[in-house]
Amino acid sequence: MNALVTGGAGFIGSHLAARLLTDGHRVTVLDNLSTGNTKRISRLAVRFIEGDVRDYRMIRQALQDVDAIFHLAAVVGVPHAMTHQWDSLTTNILGTHNLLNAADAGQIPIFVASSSAIYGKVAQSPVSEEDDICLGNTHKPSWTYSYAKLAEEELALAAAHERSVCVKIGRYFNVIGPGQSAAYGMVVPRFIARALRGDPLPVYGNGTQTRTFADVEDVVNATLAMWNRAPWGSVYNIGGQQEITILELARKIIQLTHSTSEIHLIPYELAFGKGFEEPLRRRPSTAKIHTLGYTPRFSLDETIMRVVKSMTEESESELTP
Numbered sequence: 001m002n003a004l005v006t007g008g009a010g011f012i013g014s015h016l017a018a019r020l021l022t023d024g025h026r027v028t029v030l031d032n033l034s035t036g037n038t039k040r041i042s043r044l045a046v047r048f049i050e051g052d053v054r055d056y057r058m059i060r061q062a063l064q065d066v067d068a069i070f071h072l073a074a075v076v077g078v079p080h081a082m083t084h085q086w087d088s089l090t091t092n093i094l095g096t097h098n099l100l101n102a103a104d105a106g107q108i109p110i111f112v113a114s115s116s117a118i119y120g121k122v123a124q125s126p127v128s129e130e131d132d133i134c135l136g137n138t139h140k141p142s143w144t145y146s147y148a149k150l151a152e153e154e155l156a157l158a159a160a161h162e163r164s165v166c167v168k169i170g171r172y173f174n175v176i177g178p179g180q181s182a183a184y185g186m187v188v189p190r191f192i193a194r195a196l197r198g199d200p201l202p203v204y205g206n207g208t209q210t211r212t213f214a215d216v217e218d219v220v221n222a223t224l225a226m227w228n229r230a231p232w233g234s235v236y237n238i239g240g241q242q243e244i245t246i247l248e249l250a251r252k253i254i255q256l257t258h259s260t261s262e263i264h265l266i267p268y269e270l271a272f273g274k275g276f277e278e279p280l281r282r283r284p285s286t287a288k289i290h291t292l293g294y295t296p297r298f299s300l301d302e303t304i305m306r307v308v309k310s311m312t313e314e315s316e317s318e319l320t321p
């Protein structure tokens with residue numbers, strides 16, 4: 001393949017780019033570096049184009065000789081999207097519209113990265129691809145990211161059904177692993193960075209909200225399992241299975257890092273303002289992705305330790321003159 005990875009200077013995109021190269025493919029990365037970083041791909045033999053997925057001409061340029069698209073560019077994370085609503089909505093909606101149009105024009109198959117955020121307040125656990133979704137009031141910025149990713153999925157499905165574009169959609173649940181930034185509100189790298197410094201770990205609400213976490217290497221494997229074996233026009237959950245409360249997660253990270261950090265419970269209102277809402281539970285049914293022969297390799301503890309190792313090495317290399 002000669003693959004385009006949008007958002008390839010980001011966390012998941014850079015791992016995907018590395019894996020595609022290892023598998024013998026050629027890779028072009030298109031990224032506007034808003035949250036991405038060229039350091040992540042500096043050792044990879046990729047063609048890098050700095051540009052915005054909202055710019056259709058830029059996409060046509062990036063697609064020269066390309067025969068596979070992995071569309072991961074997005075303004076990511078609920079807290080970050082809350083303060084970057086315009087960018088979040090336009091990147092997801094206009095950007096995805098552009099990519100789908102270009103895929104249609106060039107008859108290029110495309111994978112679109114969606115998110116568990118589209119399930120919103122759905123309470124059942126595990127949640128499956130066929131379940132209904134339930135999002136909050138449009139006035140509450142805590143749902144902006146969900147609406148953006150939902151619109152992205154709807155566009156992708158419409159392109160598949162009405163224009164016969166070869167689309168596959170992966171709904172990622174919380175993904176963690178080496179190289180993820182702590183700066184955009186992702187809980188695991190933020191907790192680990194703070195635990196390594198001995199700073200308090202802020203847990204929002206009473207900490208009983210649960211999440212699952214998947215290792216980025218497993219997520220890349222699941223993405224490629226979809227690419228190779230899923231039918232066109234299909235949607236698959238991609239995520240971890242070990243459900244854990246955020247309070248337990250904080251305790252686990254303190255224990256695994258031998259940290260002296262305390263846990264501070266912070267009311268949602270204080271952290272995010274009035275009216276903030278978040279799902280109480282979020283665990284995917286992964287029965288569908290398992291039918292493609294995918295099995296995860298890493299446990300939560302193993303992935304946490306992989307992140308700890310990479311953060312420790314990173315700070316040591318910064319200290320080396």
Ligand SMILES: NC(=O)c1ccc[n+]([C@@H]2O[C@H](COP(=O)([O-])OP(=O)(O)OC[C@H]3O[C@@H](n4cnc5c(N)ncnc54)[C@H](O)[C@@H]3O)[C@@H](O)[C@H]2O)c1
Nearest residue numbers: 007009010011012032033034035036052053073074115175
């Ligand atoms: N990390 C997770 O837990 C998670 C969970 C669910 C879904 N996802 C989805 O996976 C994808 C990758 O997420 P990630 O965690 O690697 O995030 P990330 O922020 O590390 O990567 C996103 C990349 O997109 C780039 N980008 C943003 N706006 C752009 C634009 N307008 N034009 C070009 N590039 C742009 C950023 O610079 C960044 O490099 C996203 O689509 C995200 O919605 C991630």
